[in-house]
Amino acid sequence: MKSICTDTGKDLLKIAHRAPLEKIGKASDVLKCVAVILFLEVIHIIQTRVKIIEFIDTKPIYIRWSIYYLFVFLLLLGSTSSSGQFIYFQF
Secondary structure, three states, X not given: OHHHHHHHHHHHHHHHHHOOHHHHOOHHHHHHHHHHHXXXXXXXXXXXXXXXXXXXXXXXXXXXXXXXXXXXXHHHHHOOOOOOOOHHHHO
16 A cells, blocks of 8 residues: 555656656646535534534524625636537537
8 A cells, every 4th residue: 555655756756757747737627626525525524523413503683694695606716608619518
């Protein structure tokens, strides 16, 4: 098992050195992905200590709905609004 973990790390380094940063994507897209991953990890850590649903349910209604609106806003903020052709239309 130890060799699997060390070999995987070496393989990832080889891939990282071969792939130029231009092929990964725009810096803003990469930054968004890193921010989302960090946000999800923070939520995961918090969930190990506190049940988030129960925590939100104990709050007053104006705080609860503020949190709901914040989540919807963040969802819309992260969505794309391209006017291109629907990707599954070709299938």
